[in-house]
Amino acid sequence: MAAADPLSHVFSALADPTRRDMVARLTLADATVNELAAPYDVSVQAVSKHLRVLEDAGLVSRSKDAQRRPVHLKAEAFDLMTNWIERYRRQAEERYQRLDALLADLPDEIEGDEK
Amino acid sequence: MTANEAEIIVNEQVPMVEIIREFDAPAEKVFRAHVDPKLFVQWNWPDGFAVTFDQWDCRTGGAYRITMAGEDIEGTVHGSFHDVIPSRLLVQTFTADAAPDVVILEKHRFEDLGDGRTRLTATSLVESFEYRDSFLDAGLVEGFARLDQLLADMPDDSGDQR
Numbered sequence: 001m002a003a004a005d006p007l008s009h010v011f012s013a014l015a016d017p018t019r020r021d022m023v024a025r026l027t028l029a030d031a032t033v034n035e036l037a038a039p040y041d042v043s044v045q046a047v048s049k050h051l052r053v054l055e056d057a058g059l060v061s062r063s064k065d066a067q068r069r070p071v072h073l074k075a076e077a078f079d080l081m082t083n084w085i086e087r088y089r090r091q092a093e094e095r096y097q098r099l100d101a102l103l104a105d106l107p108d109e110i111e112g113d114e115k
Numbered sequence: 116m117t118a119n120e121a122e123i124i125v126n127e128q129v130p131m132v133e134i135i136r137e138f139d140a141p142a143e144k145v146f147r148a149h150v151d152p153k154l155f156v157q158w159n160w161p162d163g164f165a166v167t168f169d170q171w172d173c174r175t176g177g178a179y180r181i182t183m184a185g186e187d188i189e190g191t192v193h194g195s196f197h198d199v200i201p202s203r204l205l206v207q208t209f210t211a212d213a214a215p216d217v218v219i220l221e222k223h224r225f226e227d228l229g230d231g232r233t234r235l236t237a238t239s240l241v242e243s244f245e246y247r248d249s250f251l252d253a254g255l256v257e258g259f260a261r262l263d264q265l266l267a268d269m270p271d272d273s274g275d276q277r
Contacts (some may be wrong), residue, residue: 011248020127089123089134096121096136096235098158099148103140106148 010073013057018042021052026073036071131240140227142202142233149205149223161185161227175199179207194221202227209239217246 014020022036037047051071054060062069124133134238138145148154152174163185170180173196180193194208205223219241226234241247 012245015244015248080118085123085125088132089121092123092134092136092237093121094161095159096119096138099145100138100152102148102158103138103144106140106144106154 009057010059013053013059016050016053019054022047022050023054023073025072026060030070030072032068032070129240130244131238132247134235134237136235136237137228138233138235139231140233141231142227145233145235146202146205148227150199154165172196173199217242231240 014023018040025031025036028099033044033048036051037044040047051060051062053061059074061072061074063072119137120137121134124135126133148158152168152171154174154212156168160166160183165184167182168179168184169191170178170193172178175198177195177199177237178194179196180191183189183193191212192209193212194210195208195209195247198206203225205221205225207221209219209221210217219239222236222238222240224236226251228234239247
C-alpha cells in the first residue's frame with residue numbers, strides 16, 4: 001500500500017460493484033482466482049485485474065506458495081474502514097448531543113408561523 | 116440522555132448514508148431546531164466555528180447559503196429547500212460552492228414516537244460511491260489527517276481504537 005492517500009485507494013477500489021462482491025465473498029473464506037471468477041460472466045483475466053486493484057489498495061493479499069495462491073482478505077484494511085465510518089457516526093452523535101442540550105431548554109411556544 | 120445513540124447505515128446498494136437518532140423532545144421542537152437559523156447555529160457546528168447565514172429561506176421552494184470558517188475548513192455552501200413540511204419532513208439539496216458539480220440530496224424525516232419523543236432519520240444521497248465516500252470524508256478533516264498518520268505506520272494488530 002504505502003500510497004499517498006490510502007483511504008482514497010480503498011474507496012475507489014470498492015467503488016466497483018464486482019470488486020465489492022468479491023470482497024464480500026472473501027469475508028467468508030479465502031478463494032482462488034478461479035473460484036472467485038466462477039459466478040461472474042467475465043474472464044479469469046478480468047477477475048485478476050480486479051484483484052490487482054484490491055491488492056494495490058491493500059485490501060487483499062495473495063500467498064506466494066503453490067499454484068493455488070489463494071486470495072486472502074486483509075482484516076486491518078477493513079478495520080480501518082469501520083473506524084472511519086465510526087468516526088463519522090461519532091461526529092454526528094456529538095452534533096446531536098449538542099441538539100439534545102438545546103432541546104432540553106427549548107420553550108414550547110413558537111414564534112412566527114405554526115401548523 | 117440514555118439510549119439515544121446515533122446509528123449509521125452506509126448503504127451498499129446506492130451511494131447513501133443514513134443516520135438515525137432519537138430525541139427526548141417532541142417532533143415540533145426537533146424540527147424547529149433544524150429550520151430556525153438562530154437554533155440551528157447553536158448545535159450543527161462544533162465550537163469555534165464562525166457561521167454566517169448569507170441566505171436562509173426555509174420553506175418549500177426556498178434556498179440557503181451559509182459561509183463557515185473553522186480551524187481547518189472554510190467555505191460557502193448552498194442549496195434549495197425542496198420540501199418543508201412542519202414537524203415531519205425537510206428535503207434539501209447541498210452543494211459546496213467550491214464543487215458546484217456535486218449535489219447531495221438530503222432528507223430529514225421527523226417521526227413522532229409519542230411520550231414527547233422523536234426519531235430523526237437523516238439520509239444523504241449522492242451521485243456515485245466515490246462522491247459518497249469523499250463526502251463522508253469531508254466531515255472528517257481532522258480525523259482524516261490522524262487516520263492517514265495511523266495508516267502510515269499501522270501495526271498488524273490494530274486492537275485499540277477510540
